[in-house]
Amino acid sequence: MSIPAQSDGAEAEAAGTATLTKDAAPGEVLLKVTGLQKHFPIKKGLLQRQSGAVRAVDGIDFEVRSGETLGVVGESGCGKSTMGRLITRLLEPTAGSIEFQGKDITHLGVGGMRPMRRDVQMIFQDPYSSLNPRHTIGTIVGAPFRLQGVEPEGGIKKEVQRLLSVVGLNPEHYNRYPHEFSGGQRQRIGIARALALNPKLVVADEPVSALDVSIQAQVVNLLDDLQQELGLTYVIIAHDLSVVRHVSDRIAVMYLGKIVELADRDALYKSPMHPYTKALMSAVPIPDPKRRGAKSERILLRGDVPSPIAPPSGCRFHTRCWKATQICKTTEPQLVELQPGQRVACHHPENFADQAPQDTVLLTAAKEASELVPDAAATDAPAAKPTATAEKEAEAGKAAAAGAKTGPGAKISTEKPTPAADAPAGSTAPTTTAPTTDAPTADAPTAETSEPKDGTAPQESPDK
Numbered sequence: 001m002s003i004p005a006q007s008d009g010a011e012a013e014a015a016g017t018a019t020l021t022k023d024a025a026p027g028e029v030l031l032k033v034t035g036l037q038k039h040f041p042i043k044k045g046l047l048q049r050q051s052g053a054v055r056a057v058d059g060i061d062f063e064v065r066s067g068e069t070l071g072v073v074g075e076s077g078c079g080k081s082t083m084g085r086l087i088t089r090l091l092e093p094t095a096g097s098i099e100f101q102g103k104d105i106t107h108l109g110v111g112g113m114r115p116m117r118r119d120v121q122m123i124f125q126d127p128y129s130s131l132n133p134r135h136t137i138g139t140i141v142g143a144p145f146r147l148q149g150v151e152p153e154g155g156i157k158k159e160v161q162r163l164l165s166v167v168g169l170n171p172e173h174y175n176r177y178p179h180e181f182s183g184g185q186r187q188r189i190g191i192a193r194a195l196a197l198n199p200k201l202v203v204a205d206e207p208v209s210a211l212d213v214s215i216q217a218q219v220v221n222l223l224d225d226l227q228q229e230l231g232l233t234y235v236i237i238a239h240d241l242s243v244v245r246h247v248s249d250r251i252a253v254m255y256l257g258k259i260v261e262l263a264d265r266d267a268l269y270k271s272p273m274h275p276y277t278k279a280l281m282s283a284v285p286i287p288d289p290k291r292r293g294a295k296s297e298r299i300l301l302r303g304d305v306p307s308p309i310a311p312p313s314g315c316r317f318h319t320r321c322w323k324a325t326q327i328c329k330t331t332e333p334q335l336v337e338l339q340p341g342q343r344v345a346c347h348h349p350e351n352f353a354d355q356a357p358q359d360t361v362l363l364t365a366a367k368e369a370s371e372l373v374p375d376a377a378a379t380d381a382p383a384a385k386p387t388a389t390a391e392k393e394a395e396a397g398k399a400a401a402a403g404a405k406t407g408p409g410a411k412i413s414t415e416k417p418t419p420a421a422d423a424p425a426g427s428t429a430p431t432t433t434a435p436t437t438d439a440p441t442a443d444a445p446t447a448e449t450s451e452p453k454d455g456t457a458p459q460e461s462p463d464k
């Protein structure tokens with residue numbers, strides 16, 4: 001796919017809207033997150049006194065390098081979306097810091113963030129609710145220019161039409177409304193809007209999970225193409241391991257508000273070190289029919305993820321981990337680099353020397369919360385969470401693509417997207433994931449934000 005060049009920084013400078021930071025060279029750290037926390041307060045009673053907090057993100061550290069794709073996986077409710085909204089500054093962090101190109105943006109206000117909004121954009125999960133139904137596509141995709149006061153060369157209309165063709169839509173559909181498009185096409189509209197200001201970092205929160213299976217691969221391939229042509233850096237949040245495997249260079253695995261493992265994609269899939277990662281990976285179906293008969297075991301995790309209001313002490317995974325010992329209950333493991341490029345927070349990692357060999361007494365209850373089952377039996381097993389993921393993937397039929405991925409630019413097998421290639425409107429089957437935590441419902445914590453509906457994706461920080 002050939003993508004026409006976007007207006008570059010020089011033009012922006014000429015227009016008097018230069019960004020505050022200098023560009024990161026490929027491979028340099030673009031985003032650095034340190035000790036990031038987001039606790040949503042739980043308020044009760046007439047006086048709305050705070051009675052606790054949902055610890056959605058509870059101290060995470062990671063970096064995103066220019067030009068790479070960082071995939072973020074984990075069960076529903078582990079804090080992936082909250083993390084995405086924190087780094088795009090749609091949410092105000094409770095603690096920690098966020099640096100973008102060396103500049104601390106943790107507590108920048110609306111005015112301070114305005115220039116940054118050009119560089120950091122977000123693509124939302126639900127292409128139905130993230131586009132304002134009363135606005136035309138032209139208005140939606142052109143909104144970032146108006147909000148930032150940017151006048152592209154040739155005018156907004158021409159630039160919007162160019163963006164529409166970049167994402168595989170018909171530029172003539174400029175005056176149409178969102179309801180006239182299918183789910184996949186709407187997601188392309190969301191992508192066009194995100195690309196309007198030539199961002200450096202794009203955070204995509206479950207960008208394909210609301211789309212029909214047949215359309216998912218097209219959108220993933222489009223994101224791939226755009227990255228190569230425009231040198232974009234992605235943070236892609238997904239619970240579908242085959243999508244994450246396909247698109248990511250590195251992968252962060254989250255559990256209950258923490259990153260438990262952060263590693264290069266191949267290392268993570270070949271030799272996961274955190275037991276939780278291993279359980280997640282064991283649920284991915286083997287795509288190669290020749291290897292399918294090979295003896296393999298799946299790890300079923302029983303029960304729900306504990307509540308993020310009162311997470312377990314020590315290692316948060318210890319209540320469901322078959323390797324947990326006393327130290328796991330009392331001491332929180334730090335995320336340390338055990339292999340080059342592979343950081344793990346575990347006292348008893350897989351595929352590596354034990355970090356607490358003296359601690360041998362297993363926590364029986366925890367051991368019983370997981371079960372190793374032969375592969376065939378696992379297929380019919382009831383829905384512990386990783387198994388549910390596996391089922392979704394099997395259903396998605398994308399496993400072959402996942403297994404075949406070898407390097408950047410590899411494609412999920414699909415027909416090339418054409419403007420008309422997506423399924424007609426209404427034919428998609430949105431997937432929603434039920435929350436697994438019992439956290440926020442009972443105590444009705446304060447909602448801080450909702451997805452923008454007006455085509456103005458993250459132009460302003462709502463909690464400022």
Ligand SMILES: Nc1ncnc2c1ncn2[C@@H]1O[C@H](COP(=O)(O)OP(=O)(O)OP(=O)(O)O)[C@@H](O)[C@H]1O
Pocket residue numbers: 040054055056074075076077078079080081082083239308433434435437439440445446447448449
């Ligand atoms: N505005 C909010 N107010 C209170 N609690 C919230 C808010 N947003 C998220 N939470 C809670 O924070 C926790 C993490 O939610 P988050 O949406 O980040 O998880 P997730 O991993 O993205 O899950 P999913 O895949 O289901 O979207 C959950 O327990 C959720 O209920």
